[in-house]
Amino acid sequence: MATQHSRSAARLMMAPAVVLLLGWMLIPLSMTVFFSFKKFLPMRGDSMANGLDWVGFDNYARFISSSAFWPSVQATLVLVGGVLLVTIVLGVALAMLxxxxxxxxxxxxxxxIAPFFVMPTVSALVWKNLFMDPVNGFFAHVWRSVGATPIEWLSQASLPSLVLIVxxxxxxxxxxxxxxxxQxxxxxxxxxxxxxxxxxxxxxxxxxxxxxxxxxxxxLLIQTIFLLSIFAEIFVTTQGSFGTKTLTYLIYQRVLESQNVGLGSAGGVYAIILANIVAIFLMRIVGKNLDA
Known part of the structure; x- marks a missing residue:
């Protein structure tokens, strides 16, 4: 049985790792929240002269009032839900086999198991050029072999294509x-x-x-955490076109187009809020199974 001295020694040895982990998480989060209330334009050069202008909740209002905000949230949820459905159903079937x-x-x-170790960028490039190319792709040859017109997957069925790739x-x-x-x-x-x-x-x-x-x-829980931040597959294949602009990709575009780090930081806070809402929903619905 652990004594008070051994427990104190264990806490002391764990303290550096805990402090490092908290710093690793809290420092970027704090900077994101800080910049979300500022007009920070480092790529335009005027921020160095005027300093970090305080704009309050203006960045939040601009980001959520954008016509692309709610479609990006919808695309994110559809993509995550589709991938979860496919991986769980096929995962059960493959596991049984x-x-x-x-x-x-x-x-x-x-x-x-091998596909899990392929980099997302490489995977997206392979699917885009080897399978989904409407001229020389594998699916195009299959369609022509049965007398059908090849489908332009990344434009005509963009979201299903991304669900398939991911x-x-x-x-x-x-x-x-x-x-x-x-087992x-x-x-x-x-x-x-x-x-x-x-x-x-x-x-x-x-x-x-x-x-x-x-x-x-x-x-469900682990995949959802990672799927909410999908970026590389979208960047390589559709670049956010044809209804595939997720919230993560919208943040990327807003920072590049407006060159406003504060606006992108506000979008990052919205992404954190969305991730927490989804996580709480999943924990309430299915998380009780972990205690069973």
Whole structure:
């Protein structure tokens, strides 16, 4: 049993790491909030002469009154929701498949997990040029082979295309987490249910899914945190056109177009607020499974 002295020593040894972590998070956050109330134009040169002009909530009002703000929020939520749906559904299916004994099981698992280690920029370039190009892409050749007109994926189906690209990257993560949950499933419970006459859909709904609920919750929470800040895939493929301008990309555009760091910082605060709203919603809806 830990003594008071050992607990004090542990706190002392952990203190530098905790201070460094808090500084790593709080300093950029504080600077973002500070600049959001300023008119900071470093690329125009007038900020050096006039200083940081205090504008109050003017940056917040300008950002939220923009005609692109609410469409960007909608695009962000659609993109995140679409990727979560695809990765969880296909992740469960792949995890079930990989849990079965097969020849070369180790190699297959490595190949399934490999896309997670590909850089987002490289992944987006491969999908854009190798698969979705309307002239020389793989999908274009498939469409022509059946007598159909190739689809210009990144303009005619821009958001679904982005969902496909990002889902391909995050599917290995969901599969890995769900496969671990599958491997801890009590097979005797499934066998007993089968002996009692329960069909596979009944066993899946009443035994497998409840067992996977905690793993699905972990996938939802972790992926949502990262998906809310998607940028590279949009920059490489559509550059925010055709309804793919997310809140993160809108912030990037506002900083470049207006060259106003204060306006971009206000957008960053809105992005933080949106992320917290989504996180609280998820924790209330599915987070209770973590305590089950």
């Amino acid at each position: 990989l849990d079965q004994p097969m020849w070369g099981q180790g190699v297959v698992r490595i190949l399934v 889902s391909w990257q995050w599917l290995p993560f969901a599969t890995l987490i769900l496969l671990t949950a599958f 801890s499933l009590d097979q005797e419970q499934l066998e007993a249910a089968e002996m009692d006459g329960a069909r596979w859909p009944q066993r899946f709904v009443f035994i497998v899914l409840p067992h996977l609920s905690r793993a699905i919750t972990v996938v």
